[in-house]
Amino acid sequence: MVPSAGCKPVGLPVIRAGVRFDSDFSPPDFAVMEGWCVMNKRLLLGVAGGVTGLSAVALVKLGNPVNYGLCIACFLRDISGGLGFHRAETVQYMRPEIFGLVTGAFLASLFTGERRVVGGSSPFARFFLAFVAMIGMLVFLGCPVRAALRLAAGDLNAGVGILGLIAGVLIGVQFLNRGFSLGKAGSQHDLNGYIFPAVSVVILVLLLSGATFFFASKSGPGSMHAPVAASAAAGLIAGILAQRSRFCMIGGIRDFILFRDTHLLTGFLTLLIFAFLGNVAAGMFKPGFAGQSIAHTDGIWNFLGMMLAGTASVLLGGCPLRQLVAASEGNTDCAVTVAGFIAGAAFMHNFGLAASPKGVPLAGQVATVAGLVLVFIVGLMGTYRSSSVKGGVSYGGNG
Amino acid sequence: MAETVDARGLLCPEPVLLTKKVIEGKQGGTVHVLVDNAAAKENVTRLAENKGWQVSVSSNGNEFILILSR
Numbered sequence: 001m002v003p004s005a006g007c008k009p010v011g012l013p014v015i016r017a018g019v020r021f022d023s024d025f026s027p028p029d030f031a032v033m034e035g036w037c038v039m040n041k042r043l044l045l046g047v048a049g050g051v052t053g054l055s056a057v058a059l060v061k062l063g064n065p066v067n068y069g070l071c072i073a074c075f076l077r078d079i080s081g082g083l084g085f086h087r088a089e090t091v092q093y094m095r096p097e098i099f100g101l102v103t104g105a106f107l108a109s110l111f112t113g114e115r116r117v118v119g120g121s122s123p124f125a126r127f128f129l130a131f132v133a134m135i136g137m138l139v140f141l142g143c144p145v146r147a148a149l150r151l152a153a154g155d156l157n158a159g160v161g162i163l164g165l166i167a168g169v170l171i172g173v174q175f176l177n178r179g180f181s182l183g184k185a186g187s188q189h190d191l192n193g194y195i196f197p198a199v200s201v202v203i204l205v206l207l208l209s210g211a212t213f214f215f216a217s218k219s220g221p222g223s224m225h226a227p228v229a230a231s232a233a234a235g236l237i238a239g240i241l242a243q244r245s246r247f248c249m250i251g252g253i254r255d256f257i258l259f260r261d262t263h264l265l266t267g268f269l270t271l272l273i274f275a276f277l278g279n280v281a282a283g284m285f286k287p288g289f290a291g292q293s294i295a296h297t298d299g300i301w302n303f304l305g306m307m308l309a310g311t312a313s314v315l316l317g318g319c320p321l322r323q324l325v326a327a328s329e330g331n332t333d334c335a336v337t338v339a340g341f342i343a344g345a346a347f348m349h350n351f352g353l354a355a356s357p358k359g360v361p362l363a364g365q366v367a368t369v370a371g372l373v374l375v376f377i378v379g380l381m382g383t384y385r386s387s388s389v390k391g392g393v394s395y396g397g398n399g
Numbered sequence: 400m401a402e403t404v405d406a407r408g409l410l411c412p413e414p415v416l417l418t419k420k421v422i423e424g425k426q427g428g429t430v431h432v433l434v435d436n437a438a439a440k441e442n443v444t445r446l447a448e449n450k451g452w453q454v455s456v457s458s459n460g461n462e463f464i465l466i467l468s469r
Contacts, residue, residue, distance in 0.1 A: 041441070114437045116461055118408065176416060184408030187461070246438045251411065255442075258412060263445060317410040326410070329436075384416065 030139050048218035048241035049270030055234040056149050057278030066293035067153045071146030072320040073137040077345035081213045082372025086349035096228050096236035099204035104239025105328035106197035115191030119332030121185035129312045130340025132371040136308030138354040139368050144249035144319045152275035154287035157295050164303035168310020169253045176377035193330030248322035250313040300361040308371045401429040414439040415446050429465040
């Protein structure tokens, strides 16, 4: 009997024990095994989304800014400030969630043998796309994860943002269908793949040991944070679950549009639902447009900002969270992408382009439109994936 | 001879897109898909199984060979 391809047991015994197929699970039965696997993976995605959603709410209760429990874009922006790359004094803090997430994903990939050190798939184009994606995210004020968290707390502006995100993914998918590709990555020396996670682990240890030499806001969102250990633990757990489940917000929308495949969408929806339930239970659900935390009500720019982020993320192959996880697994192109996010955030804040609860500055609006034009140019020009079928030998070779 | 989709070095969704293009044009037979990361292995497998193909996998060092048949 040939085992089903996707049928590697997941790395978390807790999940395995909880699957209700266990009682009638008989290994020799191919069909049952397949059902068990598909179910198991979807369950894992659901757990990843649910745990991430609930821990985001818990982090707010513990001190993180409201609706800002676990926002990858905001946190990378805060880290950019924490490292002194920008001078916006209210958004500087070395968010332990991010370093915990990288550590968790790194350890999970190490223990499951899924570490692959690869790179060389248009690294600078990726840096550029990430830089531009960050423009969109800081005009909306959040990454796809935070968009869902904001909506789950009743911020209807985030609903507008998610519509923009879907529009952006639709555009990105058109580029993919035309053959857009950033080219193949190749194997790299192991050393390359250890630098990003190693730096993150070192920073995490420094933060846990109480290091105070990084920049840290005294007021504003950067000054609001959960205890370091709680933040690190939440990040660690989210990182392990995201690595095991391939959780990706953009991928959920993208795969549904491309293949009518709802697998990754499970993660998106469970994150939304569990964060919503958590917010209701904690009394933090406040539906409306006005007066939301770290949000503005300018619908056009909420829509266009997220549209930009959505298109750029599809071209990059995933949302910021997924890029962090892939970088932790040894993908150096994704590590370059993360650097692009951090640089983009610094640019937005150094030149006053980022939105604030007051709205989107004119310069930020110009940057969003310019970003959209530039991403469309990349999407149109980056079409070089071979689509010809070569008589039964090999195709898919690009670059 | 089986057709081969070489999706090594590609991140999702590209391996899935390439595989989809090939199996949608075929009634049956055998298609080999080469991938080098676990996410691509799972995603290609899911697509093929949804489209009624049987998938078996073998690993070759850091690479996976998915054998799709119908």
